[in-house]
Amino acid sequence: MSDAKKNTLNIMACLAECHRYRCASMQKDVIHSIPDQLTMDNGSQQESSDLHVHHLPIASVIGVEDRTEEADDAAVDYHDDGGEGQDEVSNKRMKRHTDDQIKHLESVFERCTYLGGNQRVELAKKLGMEERQVKFWFQNRRTRKKVIIIQGGIAILDMMHDERQESMWLQEENDVLHAENKVLKEAIWANICFTCGSPVVPAIPTVHHRYLSFQNMRLDDELQHATAVFNMVAQDADVGLPPVFPLTDVSPLPQFGFVTGNNQTSLVIDPPSPSQSENQVSTESANSTST
DNA sequence: TTGTGTTTTATTGCCTCC
DNA sequence: GGAGGCAATAAAACACAA
Numbered sequence: 001m002s003d004a005k006k007n008t009l010n011i012m013a014c015l016a017e018c019h020r021y022r023c024a025s026m027q028k029d030v031i032h033s034i035p036d037q038l039t040m041d042n043g044s045q046q047e048s049s050d051l052h053v054h055h056l057p058i059a060s061v062i063g064v065e066d067r068t069e070e071a072d073d074a075a076v077d078y079h080d081d082g083g084e085g086q087d088e089v090s091n092k093r094m095k096r097h098t099d100d101q102i103k104h105l106e107s108v109f110e111r112c113t114y115l116g117g118n119q120r121v122e123l124a125k126k127l128g129m130e131e132r133q134v135k136f137w138f139q140n141r142r143t144r145k146k147v148i149i150i151q152g153g154i155a156i157l158d159m160m161h162d163e164r165q166e167s168m169w170l171q172e173e174n175d176v177l178h179a180e181n182k183v184l185k186e187a188i189w190a191n192i193c194f195t196c197g198s199p200v201v202p203a204i205p206t207v208h209h210r211y212l213s214f215q216n217m218r219l220d221d222e223l224q225h226a227t228a229v230f231n232m233v234a235q236d237a238d239v240g241l242p243p244v245f246p247l248t249d250v251s252p253l254p255q256f257g258f259v260t261g262n263n264q265t266s267l268v269i270d271p272p273s274p275s276q277s278e279n280q281v282s283t284e285s286a287n288s289t290s291t
Numbered sequence: 292t293t294g295t296g297t298t299t300t301a302t303t304g305c306c307t308c309c
Numbered sequence: 310g311g312a313g314g315c316a317a318t319a320a321a322a323c324a325c326a327a
Binding site for chain 3: 051094095096113117139142143146
Binding site for chain 1: 298299300301302
């Protein structure tokens with residue numbers, strides 16, 4: 001048995017020991033709660049046992065029902081072989097208690113596992129048993145309860161051991177995943193394919209790539225603005241031209257207007273473009289488009 | 292029916308407490 | 310020293326499979 005299990009068993013034994021001093025107050029009530037019927041059942045036998053208690057088998061003294069023919073003989077032999085007092089004890093003739101007796105002993109034990117001297121005498125009298133038998137029964141019952149608790153404790157320890165084992169496995173798996181994650185991160189930042197080891201396209205966009213993206217966005221805007229202007233001019237001129245294409249989801253249009261000068265009308269746009277030079281390009285482009 | 296394992300009752304020896 | 314507790318054990322009673 002492992003040390004952990006031994007420690008648990010010691011703790012349980014201590015708990016049981018502590019419990020024995022806590023329940024004396026309720027004993028009397030429990031014993032008195034036993035119905036008189038049980039005593040009445042053994043009443044006739046009890047009367048005779050008052051007269052012949054030292055000459056009758058224990059079975060008849062305590063009103064134990066014999067369960068087999070063999071038991072009858074054994075009960076008779078109990079005193080035939082032995083004598084009185086302590087000599088009877090040495091001749092061990094075990095008699096099982098009746099169901100009623102056990103039932104009431106259990107009910108008392110359920111509330112308190114230890115009986116004081118007076119309570120034991122009273123209970124024995126109530127159940128038609130010998131005081132010694134009540135004492136033995138409680139002693140054996142405590143032992144049985146302890147065994148049950150210990151077995152339960154062992155089962156719990158086994159379960160805890162299993163859970164701890166599972167936790168260790170999960171921890172190991174977690175460590176492996178962390179290691180894999182670390183390798184993958186390093187591969188990504190090194191621009192190396194983690195499967196073949198060859199360089200890969202960097203995930204971070206280069207300046208050139210960003211410049212191209214910006215140009216793309218700018219050209220899209222110009223196209224949309226020019227289309228809007230074209231549609232507006234065509235509508236004003238009422239030339240019956242259909243719009244080039246319907247504009248949907250167009251970003252807010254920049255301010256624009258027409259500037260006349262030098263015998264030339266130019267479209268001026270307040271552009272979102274990065275530089276005035278580019279704005280000029282777009283203006284010219286739009287102008288050419290409108291014309 | 293019988294052999295075997297389990298449960299229940301009882302005993303013994305040792306220890307602690309009053 | 311006696312009473313009572315516990316652990317270990319004996320032995321009877323019981324359960325059950327073969």
